Amino acid sequence: MPLDEATHKEFKVVGTRPLRPDGVDKVTGRAMFGADMSAPGMLHAAILRSPHAHARIVGIDVSRALAASGVKAVVTRPDFAGDLKGESWNVLENVMASDRALYDGHAVAAVAATTQLAARDALKLIDVEYQPLPHVTDVDEAMRKEAPTIREGVADASVPKGMHPNVVRYHESGHGDVEKGFQEADLVLERKFRTEAAHQGYIEPHACLAQMGPDSKGELWCCTQGHFNVAKVCASLLGIDASQLRVTASEIGGGFGGKTTVFIEPVALALSRKTNRPVKIVMNRAEVFRATGPTSSSSINVKIGMTKNGRITAGEGEFRLQGGAFPGSPMEFAAMCAFAPYSLEHVRNVGWDVICNRPKQAAYRAPGSPMGAFAVESVIDELCNELGLDTIEVRLKNASREGTKASFGPKFDRIGLVETLEAAKAHPHYSASLKSGQGRGVSCGFWFNHSGETAVSLALSEDGTVSVSVGTPDIGGSRASIGLMAAEALGIDYEKVRTTIADTATLGYNDISHGSRVTYASGLATIKAASDTIDKLCSRAAEEWGIDREAVVWEEGHARPAGPNAGDFEPMSLARIASRMGRTGGPIVGHYETTPEGAGVSFATHLVDAEVDRETGATKILRYTVVQDAGKAIHPSYVEGQYQGGAAQGIGWALNEEYIYGEDGRLQNAGFLDYRIPVASDLPMIDTVIIEVPNPGHPYGVRGVGETSICPPLAAIANAVSNAAGVRLTELPMSPPRILKALDEAENG
Amino acid sequence: MVDVVLWASLRPFANDQETVPVEASTVGELLRKLVVAYPGLEPHIDAGVSVAVDGRIIASGLTEPINPASEVVLMQRLKGG
């Protein structure tokens, strides 16, 4: 039966708010995060990093370090695999530099010693001879003819001839004829926007504990969003077999996309292989900022035409994103998502992926989409202001619906954008009055959501309780949502289910916890594994009753005869069947492996009120409301939490957070004091409205919820601030100096 | 024949065409025949593509049916945060 015919309407436990299963561990300090694990005989390691934005590494002399007390080994690039190509080479090059340091903070060597202090002290004894090279850290400058070339031959075949070698990929999408569309408009506006790189800012720095012997068999404990991927990538970088490396995911202290790749794990394994002892690496905060992946910074042009009655006649965008010294900035997702909320006859997007002397960008919550939305939704706001139109009415008039040909190509399936806009319009927030100096901003946002390889196993205990093993690290309460779905599918109490994140030796390959996929994909596989289990339970009952399997149905946690003709038997509970399973055929385990096909895209509409202090340039967020389509909220509290967290991160990105590079190409604010993420006193309560337009591709209607929440805030806040200040802000972050400058330019020309 | 829309980076491997006609009744057949017609596409398709068939994004199902009127768009495999 196709999934879309199976979408449930009535739920018993799904949609309730039970306590999370890992809760007590986390409020008592017992939960084991990356840095909390130790092993007997363990060494501590530290990593030496380039102080140069761009430099040739002429030589590395480790002899003084190796002679130091307590030092057991040093590794450099020759300690890793030498035959890699493509993205594997990129990842290794980022993990440990070969002949060139490509950014401030790039790893060049690592040392293992008996104590953390001894390892840190030994770093000062490694002598690296650098020959500094010209550098560039700005995306627009890196595209200019005179910019220094970071690496030759990186560009792929999509890049038109004549571009600078720093331009490494090109994207184009859209349909119709935008010139024709602009001619139909009553007003056409074109604006240029810039956003600075923001860091995911997870509070837990990267940490791991590796054990590997000379037999190339290894164990790795680490905080990661995807331990199966860690096993695959580390095996490749070390030249060992993936199945010989068992990776266990620790509790993870935030990731938001930043823990979807590897940084220190291959280094710890290489040091462990060399010393034949367990090796622990814990990054400090400065290393997290300098050497792990922030977002791309961007430079964007957007042009939109609108008629007097609010119809968008055409939209065009050019998205230039730098992704550090390696290809892979999410410029195509910025381009594909920017106009996705709107049904446009004429739309054209191009994207440029640019390399710079910055750390390799990593995914950050709906990578690329927030920047695209910032540009498009800002221009729409300005058009509405100029034409005297209501911003939500205009968005409703142009909104994408089921069947709309999306700006990125295919037609939309069932989507809930209109429902979010209607709810935002009806919300008291939208009609509340504003005082002088205050402004309101609205924005929509879009994200695809992902499916990915997924394997789940569901085992019964003899007392009728259930153990669900999933392979997707729990980054925001997913053990609760998986447990709810298992309980719903089996017809038992939530408390009877325990969900565990299995290690890489226990389940088939699972894609990373990214792309808002966990509740969708691991949830779908859990429901299917429960169906497999139910099938086995019904077979056992049928055998006991001496009737056909087809004559047994599963209802409310019990096997029952399908009807009067099947016979008159007392319904048999899951617990009853499980208690006898050893004597009726052996253990009962259900499982399901899939790459599901029906990930549902999702939309959100955000409302925000801001007040700008014209003396200091400081902005205060007065009120914030998130309206988002969840498809189905399995555990509404954690859905609300995702909405609120995305909004808060967006507020930081919009108002404060930025990577600041000096003339020397070095990062100047590699700490939480100077890179200021929102603190409790910066924010208001964040109101949430959960819309549920079921995803036809999930048995319970789930869409991902984690990422879409960060798509609208940049634009919503920019619109609120612009409306409060009376001047359009087009560069992020809208820090006090930028706001004062914009006010000054508006007043003094 | 079904018209398959390629994203920009793939077009240089298909004689710079944005849309290529392919005779196929399933996603698997479509991908196989694309590679036969345009061998330069093989590494990109092997690296992972999603196929949007009438708006449904097919991540791995090679047996998913396609009919001549289907709207088929190749898309880069998504990466999320």
Add this chain to the structure above:
Amino acid sequence: MSMIHVRTTVNGDEIEFVCDPRETMLDALRDRLALTGAKEGCGTGDCGACSITLNGRLVCACLMLAAEAEGGEIGTVEGIADGENLHALQRKFLEHAALQCGVCTPGILVAAKSLLERNKNPSETEIRYWLAGNLCRCTGYDKIVRAVSDAAQELRECA
């Protein structure tokens, strides 16, 4: 460099350890005493994930030298619950879903407990300013503020 011998009290238990003179209280707790509830988020006193109390005063363990614990009384997240009975703050954090990843939670609980010992009926603004030194990247603080406020109310009613 010779080690320093330290005699102190942690969560009411008398404890002795030796440490490097440069070693922080956070490292001593985590690496020498196996109390890993306090987390290192920054090492520079900016994130509050290592919040502990020293003689009843809220401090960042990463900014305190281990040797400074001599003769003092240290309180950590591991000492908040009374045996199997969770503190009201711990229960309210669970009921309000006031944690997502949970890595900031130990520090926030220690800080919030310190607030409620000084102010039995804090306003939303007072809670927000008191917790302004404890970064949370997941929740947007909304549910944290509600949980602290609700715990304060319960403690007032039980008092």
